[in-house]
Amino acid sequence: MLQLPFIRENKETVLTGLHKRHFANAEAIIDQVLMLDQQRRDTQRELDDVLAQSNAKAGQIGALMKAGDKVAADAAKAETAELKARSKVLGETLRQIEIDLQAVLVTIPNIPHSSVPEGRSADDNEVVLENGEKPSLYEGAQPHWELIKKYDIIDFELGVKISGAGFPVYKGKGARIQRALINFFLDEALKAGYLEVQPPIVVNEDSGFGTGQLPDKEGQMYYITEDKLYLIPTAEVPITNLYRDVIVPEAQLPIKNVGYTPCFRREAGSWGAHVRGLNRLHQFDKVEIVRIEKPENSYAALEDMSQHVQGLLQKLELPYRVLRLCGGDMGFTSALTYDMEVWSAAQQRWLEVSSVSNFETYQANRLKLRSKLEGKMQLMHTLNGSALALPRILASILENNQTPEGIRIPNVLVPYCGFDRID
Structure with missing residues (x-):
């Protein structure tokens, strides 16, 4: 605010x-x-x-x-x-x-950073860089929604039976690669100095307000009526709210947290190839990094977070690009956002897998998150980023690494998976 x-x-x-x-x-x-x-x-x-x-x-x-x-x-x-x-x-x-x-x-969004480009929609976002070579697939290569049926690693029909559309069941090597990705992302964050936390996956209204999901995104969140609690859309909400109404001692800054949670979003309602399979889900897994920074350090921290996410994509051998979002495509609470997109070789398009944002004092003002710096009480800057969201990462790994003999697992994941191929 x-x-x-x-x-x-x-x-x-x-x-x-x-x-x-x-x-x-x-x-x-x-x-x-x-x-x-x-x-x-x-x-x-x-x-x-x-x-x-x-x-x-x-x-x-x-x-x-x-x-x-x-x-x-x-x-x-x-x-x-x-x-x-x-x-x-x-x-x-x-x-x-x-x-x-x-x-x-509470109806007024954050003010964009001076570097945010003009524009109304995703078409106006600025490409900051592109990294990696787009793979050329063999004739007859398939999108991931066909591959998961071929190798029987994810079952959408079982998910519909149990819950509804957008709630897949991972099984066999599909479940193991999910676990491998989560552990890999967490381990890399720990190496980068983040403290792991395991927060609740339901939050109260004050928490939703503190990070700006409420009242802006109320219709996109699952609501437990009797208990007046919301299923989290991202671990950003509970992790950042750890510091609501807190005066952080200067000696504890910067704060760097990482957490894995399932995430829940009601927005996955449209149909078409662009949202088929893992491209958009109601429930998905994500590892989130959150930072609390002194105002003068927050933009250096944002660049560091961007580099961290890019490092994950490089180790996964995935071609990617970084976008600086334009004013019309930014989230309500953000001052500057970088989106990371990976290339889906079978779908022949870019898939968003991470957003890394600096909110400056916007969330901190709602949270009353402060520190006493040089004798003066100041609002801190909050930042967060997906590091990473799993569904589209998995979709790209399956599509980009398919061969006539099976699907190759990126080298960095083999020790986590215990196998080097899905066949």
């Missing part, structure tokens, strides 16, 4: 950023925020003045009674009662203004 003083002091900068996002009605919404903010401050000043007068009058009553001036004492009591009634009305008015102000503030 944007900070009120920043909006108040940098209105044009805020509007420029919102226009880069193509955020509708930016001027009207920012003007509404500033109007409510002025009303809040005016009401607070008036309330403070009334309370000061009330306290002063109350202090006079005892002295008047002691002096035997009952008439004046009674008049002071009457004035005090009127001031208390006035303060009650002002207090209620102030609370309502704050509620109205908060309701508008």
Whole structure:
């Protein structure tokens, strides 16, 4: 959530950023925020003045009674009662203004970093780099949704039977390669200095609000009505919320956490080749890296996280590219996002496998995540990234490494899998 003083002091900068996002009605919404903010401050000043007068009058009553001036004492009591009634009305008015102000503030997305390109959609994202050689497959090569049936390693029909569409059953070597990928990703994060945590996979409303999934993505999350809990769409939510309402000692910075969780998203509702098989699921596995950084270090940390994810893709021998997302394609809470996409040789298209983002103070303001730096309390910068999400990684491994004799397992995964080929 944007900070009120920043909006108040940098209105044009805020509007420029919102226009880069193509955020509708930016001027009207920012003007509404500033109007409510002025009303809040005016009401607070008036309330403070009334309370000061009330306290002063109350202090006079005892002295008047002691002096035997009952008439004046009674008049002071009457004035005090009127001031208390006035303060009650002002207090209620102030609370309502704050509620109205908060309701508008949570609808405003983060301001993009200056390096974010202009654009409205994914077509306008900037290609930062491309790495690796796209494989040439043999005649008769198949997409992964055919390969998994051929080698009997993932069963979508069983998943439909048990749960519904978008909940696959991994079995045999399919289950083992899933476990191998998770352990490989976790081990690589530990080598890079991340602390592993295993968080809950359900969160409360405060946690969803803290990282910005609520109210922005409420319709995309599975909700447990009776308990008022949400299944997590990403481990970003519970891991970042470990630090909600926390003042982090400077000596503990930076904080680097990694966690594996299953993830749940209701958005997988469309049909077509672009979402067939593992391309989009309701439930999937993901390893997430999360960092809490001093503001001056966060963009260096973002580049480090990008390099970490790229290193995973290189070790998996997957051709990939890095995109800098344009203003119109960025997530609601992000200031700058890099997407990593791998080349799917059988589908002949790029598949997104990771987003690495810097949220600057946007999440920290919601979370009240601070540290005392140089004697001053400051909001921290939060960052996270997929390192990595499994479904499309597995799809690309299966497709890019298929041969007439079977599917080759990338060398780095063989010790984790215990086999070097699916046949």
